[in-house]
Structure formats: C-alpha cells, structure tokens
Amino acid sequence: MHTKEPATQTPADGRHARAERTREAIVEALLALLGEGVLRPSGEQIAERAGVSRRAIWNHFTDLDDLLACAARRRMETVMPLWPKLPRDGTAAERARAVAEGVGRFHEHVAPVRRAAVLFAHDLAFLAGQLREAARMHRAAIRAVFEAEIEAAPEETRAVLLAGLAAAASFSMWEELRRNQELSVDEATCAVRIELEGMLERAARN
Incomplete structure (x- = not known):
C-alpha cells in the first residue's frame, strides 16, 4: 500500500x-x-x-488607482460588519436616538479613510462608485427605520422627508458637526438626534 x-x-x-x-x-x-x-x-x-x-x-x-482600489475594497470588507443594527420598533424618538448613536459611532470609525475616498473620488471612477453605493445603502437603511413615518406623510412630501432624514444621519452631516463646528462626539450625536426628531415631528403634524 x-x-x-x-x-x-x-x-x-x-x-x-x-x-x-x-x-x-x-x-x-x-x-x-x-x-x-x-x-x-x-x-x-x-x-x-x-x-x-x-x-x-x-x-x-499597476498605478495609484490600482493601489487605492485594492485598499478601498479591503476597507469595505472590514467596515461593513461595523454598520449598526438599526431598530424598526419603538417610538420615533427612540429610533431617532438609536440612529444618531449608531451611525455616529460608524462615521467616527470610518472618518479618516472616508475623507480620503471623497478626496480621490473626483479622479477615480471606482471610488466614486463605492461612495454612490454607500449612499444608496445608507438611504435604504434610513428608510427601513422610519418607514412608518415616511408612508404616513403626504405622498408629495415622502421623498423630501426621506432625503432629509438620510442627510441628517449622513457622513457629510457628521463631518460638518465634528470638523467644521468642532462638536464632541456626544454633542454631534445629540445634534443629529435633534434634527431627526424635529423632521419626524413636523412630518407628523402635517
């Protein structure tokens, strides 16, 4: 044998x-x-x-584009598991708080690399595509959390409400609050929560 x-x-x-x-x-x-x-x-x-x-x-x-594309793919693999599990139950205020806290932690973690991606996206189609996909996923996640409130709004304002909620919880808003307004993490989280709650309350009154 x-x-x-x-x-x-x-x-x-x-x-x-x-x-x-x-x-x-x-x-x-x-x-x-x-x-x-x-x-x-x-x-x-x-x-x-x-x-x-x-x-x-x-x-x-091959070149810098190739290196950046490989780095972007690697980063996506590592950060996506960190995206928070956002609730779909509870009051609107409770969900707004959970979104503000969850996405705030996520934005804070990815901020350094996200800034570079935004900078290079003007020249690199791959990174621009990655950012568009991230924005699409973010919008879908926010819609899922506040679906009841969005559907209860008048049909002609639903798209605007969704866009406003997604913008309030976006990386762009977080960057504005943290870097330009120089708020602490807790202060920025509070600002996002207040913005979300305000839009939801106004939508409920209309």
Missing part, C-alpha cells in the same frame, strides 16, 4: 506567497497612513511604512 507523499512547496509557490505578503503590507501601510490623517501619502511614505522599496509598490500595483 502506497502512502500519499506530502505536497511540497515549489519555488513558484514561495514567490507567490512572498508577493502576496508584500501586496498585503503595502495595502495595510496605505490604510494605516490614511487612518492617521495623511490624505495624500507619498510613495516614499507608503514604502517606509510597509518596509519595502518604493519600486516594489509599482512592481505589485
């Missing part, structure tokens, strides 16, 4: 594994720099953080 010989790694397998580790290190280096607020990291900065030569970056990625 012959026993099966254990598979041995070929030189090609070893080269492939090293190449994958290098690609991984470069992507992680870029994400780390973006997370630290370096919105336009240079090739030298990425290479130094990854522990590789600058030439190695372009041996593994």
Whole structure:
C-alpha cells in the first residue's frame, strides 16, 4: 500500500506567497497612513511604512488607482460588519436616538479613510462608485427605520422627508458637526438626534 507523499512547496509557490505578503503590507501601510490623517501619502511614505522599496509598490500595483482600489475594497470588507443594527420598533424618538448613536459611532470609525475616498473620488471612477453605493445603502437603511413615518406623510412630501432624514444621519452631516463646528462626539450625536426628531415631528403634524 502506497502512502500519499506530502505536497511540497515549489519555488513558484514561495514567490507567490512572498508577493502576496508584500501586496498585503503595502495595502495595510496605505490604510494605516490614511487612518492617521495623511490624505495624500507619498510613495516614499507608503514604502517606509510597509518596509519595502518604493519600486516594489509599482512592481505589485499597476498605478495609484490600482493601489487605492485594492485598499478601498479591503476597507469595505472590514467596515461593513461595523454598520449598526438599526431598530424598526419603538417610538420615533427612540429610533431617532438609536440612529444618531449608531451611525455616529460608524462615521467616527470610518472618518479618516472616508475623507480620503471623497478626496480621490473626483479622479477615480471606482471610488466614486463605492461612495454612490454607500449612499444608496445608507438611504435604504434610513428608510427601513422610519418607514412608518415616511408612508404616513403626504405622498408629495415622502421623498423630501426621506432625503432629509438620510442627510441628517449622513457622513457629510457628521463631518460638518465634528470638523467644521468642532462638536464632541456626544454633542454631534445629540445634534443629529435633534434634527431627526424635529423632521419626524413636523412630518407628523402635517
């Protein structure tokens, strides 16, 4: 009876594994720099953080677009599980509070990389598409939370109400409150909650 010989790694397998580790290190280096607020990291900065030569970056990625696309895909894989589970039960005020707290935590976590994505989206179609898809998912999530209130509104105002609620809970609003208005996380969360509650109350009166 012959026993099966254990598979041995070929030189090609070893080269492939090293190449994958290098690609991984470069992507992680870029994400780390973006997370630290370096919105336009240079090739030298990425290479130094990854522990590789600058030439190695372009041996593994076609160009900056290719590197950013890989980093964006990686980031999406890691942040989407962090999207909060938003309630569909409870009073409108309770749901508004849950949305403000949940999306606030999410926006705060993704803010450094999201800022870079917004910056580069003007030039990179892939990132622009990612942001559009994120906006679509955000809008759908907000609609699901406040579906009863939206459907109870006059038909001609439903789209406006949904747009207002989605905008109040959006990353753009969070960025305005945190960076431009210089509110703390708790203060920004409170502002989002008040805005959501106000729109819902006005819609209920009409």
